[in-house]
């Protein structure tokens with residue numbers, strides 16, 4: 227997987243003052259990928275060292291007042307041409323820079339204050355459809371013993387727990403908020419394992435409860451709250467779904483967004499709000515773009531067939547009618563499932579980074595659907611699912 231990286235983050239002395247902004251997390255990621263180091267300001271032809279530059283009123287000015295917008299645009303276009311030499315799905319750029327900053331840049335007062343906005347190069351990459359993140363994103367998803375990766379597994383996907391080098395096991399019934407009487411569905415186990423997968427700290431939950439079993443949205447989110455209390459910042463949801471014909475095929479999928487059709491929301495329940503600062507949660511990037519892009523890159527590198535699409539969450543347990551499937555198609559839905567959407571809302575409310583993976587085990591609304599069919603299909607994709615998850619964990 228090629229990633230474009232601000233050259234200063236890799237230690238190149240290309241900053242305006244002749245210095246570097248070496249970043250350990252970015253160096254680590256670059257060591258596991260194929261980095262394309264790039265510095266648009268160096269390509270602009272401006273001298274180094276020189277006064278710092280910031281964006282004000284859509285123009286780039288050096289602190290001595292010189293308007294260098296043209297030079298910055300030239301440098302950004304040259305840098306983009308370099309990036310286009312190979313497929314680059316992801317760029318890790320230096321935060322706040324007038325060239326590389328994405329989403330946040332210095333405000334033009336040279337005081338260290340920032341405003342919302344994009345640097346000249348970051349904007350071009352985003353227009354190109356490349357996922358742009360800063361070094362802080364790469365740092366924030368990095369797991370550690372204090373911040374393991376939570377993995378919640380759905381029907382037929384629980385085999386992943388066998389990869390964990392275990393340190394401790396937790397009975398779900400000892401988890402606060404998890405219903406005492408709940409019993410696992412076929413293909414689920416109610417025992418979480420804390421440990422490592424390929425030396426990456428994880429906690430794996432190989433089963434869940436569902437709204438269709440009569441539980442509340444906050445009860446089904448007890449595992450998410452538990453993971454958050456244990457320090458998890460990243461959470462992977464894996465669920466079995468039906469593929470909407472014409473939108474997705476049976477097989478593995480990366481969830482890009484969701485539509486909550488369950489009529490429930492954990493943030494509308496007192497229990498669901500317990501650990502939450504505000505119920506008014508921004509769901510614009512429900513599935514963290516950085517994690518989605520890593521998953522896509524891993525799948526492409528390893529030759530794993532994975533599609534992408536929007537998940538619609540329904541309450542179930544009956545399958546969808548032809549009219550409902552038609553509605554889903556019209557709404558742009560690729561996958562229909564009976565879990566995950568409420569858990570993703572809770573994870574966002576708790577500030578966690580979310581990756582959603584699905585195994586589409588049947589065509590949505592098709593006859594003959596049942597747990598046996600899901601388990602059968604899951605077996606066929608078990609190796610690919612395992613390679614995909616391990617590949618993503620390796621890059622975090």
Ligand code: SF4
Pocket residue numbers: 231232233234235240241242264265266267268320323325326
């Ligand atoms: Fe670093 Fe980008 Fe500035 Fe070059 S233009 S020094 S790569 S932040």
